[in-house]
Amino acid sequence: MQAFAVSNKRKSMIIIMLFIGMTLSYIDKASINVAIIPIQKDLQLNSFESGLILSIFFFSYALMHPIGGWLTDKYGARKVLVFSVLAFSLFTALTSLAWSFASLLLLRFLFGIGEGSVFPASMRSISDYFPENERGRASSFFLSAQTFGGAIGSVAVGVLVVSLGWRYMFVSIGIIGVLIAWAFWVYLKSPEEQQIKKGNQNRTxxxxxxxxxxxxxxxxxxxxxxxxxxxxxxxxxxxxxxxxxxxxxxxxxxxxxxxxxxxxxxxxxxxxxxxxxxxxxxxxxxxxxxxxxxxxxxxxxxxxxxxxxxxxxxxxxxxxxxxxxxxxxxxxxxxxxxxxxxxxxxxxxxxxxxxxxxxxxxxxxxxxxxxxxxxxxxxxxxxxxxxxxxxxxxxxxxxxxxxxxxxxxxxx
The missing domain is CATH 1.20.1250.20 (MFS general substrate transporter like domains)
Structure with a gap:
């Protein structure tokens, strides 16, 4: 049972913000699949190296899911969300500076670590702010961001790569992510947050x-x-x-x-x-x-x-x-x-x-x-x-x- 009532307007704002954050994360994932074509040429990568660049993200991303879940339970969803979105956005922007296979591989690994906490922290936010009888609709709308981001990601990234080049494409997406992290920090904070924290302290x-x-x-x-x-x-x-x-x-x-x-x-x-x-x-x-x-x-x-x-x-x-x-x-x-x-x-x-x-x-x-x-x-x-x-x-x-x-x- 929730310890407080959240207005419908605020719940709508929260779920839309979570949806936008997840959409961005899936656009970020799609970006390397398109950008790898000019990257392979510019950095002179062979097929094996390109394959490693594409796959390394999933190893660090998967590893970070349980760690991100633990961090969310320990420090709260808002802090973890802000840090995660900020981290993967910065590593996205820094990808534009890659000068070799090794540097790009490291940046993609760090990108996966940065992004891995977004999902568990977002789901915890839904649990914190939505009553039980609304969580199915809230979680399903949030999860639909995966398909929304997948549908528009390749097209949007393709346009940016063609018009700006792959380096500036990563910078552009990174800047958007930093702005979203700022929005999470400002607008996910609420008077109810202290009540959530207090309620957590009282739990077994x-x-x-x-x-x-x-x-x-x-x-x-x-x-x-x-x-x-x-x-x-x-x-x-x-x-x-x-x-x-x-x-x-x-x-x-x-x-x-x-x-x-x-x-x-x-x-x-x-x-x-x-x-x-x-x-x-x-x-x-x-x-x-x-x-x-x-x-x-x-x-x-x-x-x-x-x-x-x-x-x-x-x-x-x-x-x-x-x-x-x-x-x-x-x-x-x-x-x-x-x-x-x-x-x-x-x-x-x-x-x-x-x-x-x-x-x-x-x-x-x-x-x-x-x-x-x-x-x-x-x-x-x-x-x-x-x-x-x-x-x-x-x-x-x-x-x-x-x-x-x-x-x-x-x-x-």
């Missing part, structure tokens, strides 16, 4: 090891892991798949925006459904999303035409959108406040690890099966079904009324 201190001793923590962790195997597998390999079907790159780029738009809409629809109709039964939306994803994956890879295949790919993206909102809504509704940031960070860590595994695993499957995407499709279908099994095992959550309850009680 929960040993950090309790995070790993809860059944639902691991079930949610594995559900997120397997769902991200599907998600990142699709993101990384679908362009190549459609090119193998005879489409040109320009057509593929345009078609890939369709699932992003559909996902953006469904993220927000799922939040309404979770708050309005599925309180205490959120896991079933995740189960449905994973099972329907496995069905649409099968139909997509066996579609009679490209148009029908794109339709099934869009339905699959919609299914995946329901999964993430369900899992994070369960976390911010039912996990103990004392370790909520840490739970979010570790679950997200599992998702990022899957993001590093899935593209490589699919590439390996394609290699040993002579480029057969049918074999790759069964890998993704198996991951979706494994995620569904993990999700169905999650215990239905009933919110405890006692604010001082330990985290293992709050997951029962």
């Amino acid at each position: 201190k929960v040993p950090y090891k309790m995070l790993f001793k809860t059944d639902n923590f691991w079930k949610i962790f594995y559900t997120k892991f397997f769902s991200n195997i599907v998600n990142w597998g699709m993101i990384s390999w679908m362009p190549s798949y459609w090119v193998s079907k005879g489409l040109d790159l320009l057509s593929v780029s345009a078609l890939m925006s369709i699932p992003y738009v559909a996902s953006f809409l469904m993220f927000n629809v799922s939040g309404f459904i979770l708050d309005k109709y599925m309180a205490g039964r959120e896991k079933y939306l995740a189960v449905w999303g994973l099972i329907s994803s496995s069905v649409f994956l099968y139909l997509m890879f066996n579609a009679a035409s490209v148009a029908i295949g794109i339709m099934y790919m869009t339905f699959n993206a919609i299914s995946i959108a329901f999964i993430g909102t369900s899992l994070y809504t369960m976390i911010i509704k039912y996990s103990g406040k004392e370790l909520m940031g840490s739970v979010t960070g570790f679950v997200s860590f599992g998702g990022q690890i899957a993001g590093g595994i899935s593209p490589v695993a699919i590439g390996f499957v394609l290699t040993i099966f002579n480029g057969s995407y049918i074999a790759a499709s069964w890998f993704l279908i198996a991951a979706a079904l494994a995620g569904a099994l993990a999700a169905i095992s999650i215990k239905n959550n009933i919110k405890e009324k006692n604010e001082n309850v330990l985290i293992e009680q709050s997951f029962n």
Whole structure:
């Protein structure tokens, strides 16, 4: 139960700011994928070095999620958000000064460290400022920033690279980030913040090891892991798949925006459904999303035409959108406040690890099966079904009324 009432106007401002912050972080992620083309030429990088530049971010980014969650629980969401946005914005701007492979590699690693705390701190902010019956809609709107940022990021960065060059593109995005960090510092501060701090001091201190001793923590962790195997597998390999079907790159780029738009809409629809109709039964939306994803994956890879295949790919993206909102809504509704940031960070860590595994695993499957995407499709279908099994095992959550309850009680 919240210790204070927050006006609708203020809640709207907070969630919009969090949405903007997450959108910027995804634009930053997209920037290197576009900029690597002129960077490779200017710094004389080979393909292996370019691949390392693209992948190094995910290692530090994944590592920082659980650390960022712990920092959020210890120091508060506002401080961690401001520091994280400021850090990754500065490292983005400093990327413009890269003069060699080693310097660029170091800056991208530091960029991942800087950005890794944004997600758990943002989710903790939603938990702090929104009552339980509004957290599904708030979290789903925040999560939809991923698809919004993905949809506009490549286009915006491409325009900046062409018009300003890759170095000034990084400087421009970095400046925007610094301004957003300033806005977080000024506008996320409120009279209620002291009440939140005081309420946190009055809560029972929960040993950090309790995070790993809860059944639902691991079930949610594995559900997120397997769902991200599907998600990142699709993101990384679908362009190549459609090119193998005879489409040109320009057509593929345009078609890939369709699932992003559909996902953006469904993220927000799922939040309404979770708050309005599925309180205490959120896991079933995740189960449905994973099972329907496995069905649409099968139909997509066996579609009679490209148009029908794109339709099934869009339905699959919609299914995946329901999964993430369900899992994070369960976390911010039912996990103990004392370790909520840490739970979010570790679950997200599992998702990022899957993001590093899935593209490589699919590439390996394609290699040993002579480029057969049918074999790759069964890998993704198996991951979706494994995620569904993990999700169905999650215990239905009933919110405890006692604010001082330990985290293992709050997951029962």
